[in-house]
Amino acid sequence: MRFMFRSLIVAAAALAAAGPALADGEVNVYSHRHYDTDRALYDRFAERTGITVNVLQGSADELIGRLSREGAASPADVLMTVDAGRLVRAQAMGLLRPAASDALRANVPAHLRDPGGHWYGLTRRARVIVYHPERVSPAELSTYADLTQPRWEGRILIRSSSNIYNQSLLASIIAHEGEAAAAAWAAGVVANMARTPQGNDRDQMKAVVAGEGDLAIVNTYYVGRLLNSGDEYEREVGAQVRVFFPNQEDRGTHVNVSGAGVTASAKNHDNAVKLLEFLTGAEAQERFSAANYEYPVNPAVSPSPLLQSWGAFAADDLPLNRLGELNADAVRIFDRAGWR
Ligand SMILES: [Fe+2]
Incomplete structure (x- = not known):
C-alpha cells in the first residue's frame, strides 16, 4: 500500500x-x-x-x-x-x-x-480470524476479546499497529467496550503474539501455514487473493487456512x-x-x-460464491465515522501497549 x-x-x-x-x-x-x-x-x-x-x-x-x-x-x-x-x-x-x-x-x-x-x-471488508484447522478448532474461537486469554500465548499473528485496518479494529473496540477494555485487549494480544508484527495480511496467513503461529487476524479479501494467486504456494496457503467470523453472539464481526x-x-x-x-x-x-x-x-x-462458501455472518453495524473519530485514541493505546 x-x-x-x-x-x-x-x-x-x-x-x-x-x-x-x-x-x-x-x-x-x-x-x-x-x-x-x-x-x-x-x-x-x-x-x-x-x-x-x-x-x-x-x-x-x-x-x-x-x-x-x-x-x-x-x-x-x-x-x-x-x-x-x-x-x-x-x-x-x-x-x-x-x-x-x-x-x-x-x-x-x-x-x-x-x-x-x-x-x-x-x-465491505470483514476483519476476521483465520486459523489452521489441524491446530485450532473453530469451537475454541469466539470473540476478539477471547484472543487475550492465556491459552493463545505465542500463537497469534497480526500485522503492525501502524496499519489502518488494525487501528480501525481497535477503534471499534473502544466504541463498544470503552478505552480501558481496549487497552487491556491491545496489551493482551501483544502478550500472545507469535512474533513481533511484520509483513502484510497475506504474510500472516503464510506464517500460520508455516507453523509460526496458529491463527491470524486478516481482512477476508486477502484469503480470496491467496486462493486465486498466480503463485502455487500462495494458493496452497489459501487452501489450508479457514475463516472464522468473531463476535457472532454479540455485536458482530468488525467491518470496514x-x-x-x-x-x-x-x-x-x-x-x-x-x-x-x-x-x-x-x-x-x-x-x-x-x-x-x-x-x-x-x-x-x-x-460471490467464494464469499458465500465462508458462510453468512453478522456484521458490526457501528457507524463508520466513529472509526475516524476514535483513530487517534486507538493509535495512542497501541503505542502504550507496545504493539509495534
Ligand atoms: Fe488491503
Whole structure:
C-alpha cells in the first residue's frame, strides 16, 4: 500500500496534460485502492456513460496531503480510500463536499456512509480470524476479546499497529467496550503474539501455514487473493487456512469499507456522483465481490460464491465515522501497549 511514486508522476503528468479539456466527459479520481480489478470497472463505466476515468494512485495520506496543498485548484473530483477513517479525516479537513443522490442513499446503507453525504462506502471488508484447522478448532474461537486469554500465548499473528485496518479494529473496540477494555485487549494480544508484527495480511496467513503461529487476524479479501494467486504456494496457503467470523453472539464481526467522496474542489461534480452511483450499483458491486473478493455494500447484491462458501455472518453495524473519530485514541493505546 505504499505510495507509488512513479505511477503518481505519470498519472499527474497525464492529468496536467489533459488540462482545460477536463470540463466534460471526464472524472479525476485520487485513489488508494490498489487493485487491478478497479481499472476494468472504470473502463466499463466509460463504455456505459462516455465519461473517462483518470486515476492518480497513491497512499491515502499522500493523496489527502496533495488535495490539501492543491486546494481549489486540485484536478481531483473523487477521493477514494481503503478505510473509512481516512475519509473522515479528509472530511474534517474540509476536502470533501456533500453529494446528495437518491441512488447513492438507496445503494449504501446508512451506517456505511457519512450522514451528511461527504463519503459513501463502496465495498465491505470483514476483519476476521483465520486459523489452521489441524491446530485450532473453530469451537475454541469466539470473540476478539477471547484472543487475550492465556491459552493463545505465542500463537497469534497480526500485522503492525501502524496499519489502518488494525487501528480501525481497535477503534471499534473502544466504541463498544470503552478505552480501558481496549487497552487491556491491545496489551493482551501483544502478550500472545507469535512474533513481533511484520509483513502484510497475506504474510500472516503464510506464517500460520508455516507453523509460526496458529491463527491470524486478516481482512477476508486477502484469503480470496491467496486462493486465486498466480503463485502455487500462495494458493496452497489459501487452501489450508479457514475463516472464522468473531463476535457472532454479540455485536458482530468488525467491518470496514473502502469508500469514496466527491472533493470540495470537484470541477466534474456531476460525473463524480455518476461514478459513485455506478460503483455502488449492481454491476460494479457484483464485480467487486467476484474479482476482488470484497463484500457488496449494496444490500440488493449477493456476495460471490467464494464469499458465500465462508458462510453468512453478522456484521458490526457501528457507524463508520466513529472509526475516524476514535483513530487517534486507538493509535495512542497501541503505542502504550507496545504493539509495534
Ligand atoms: Fe488491503
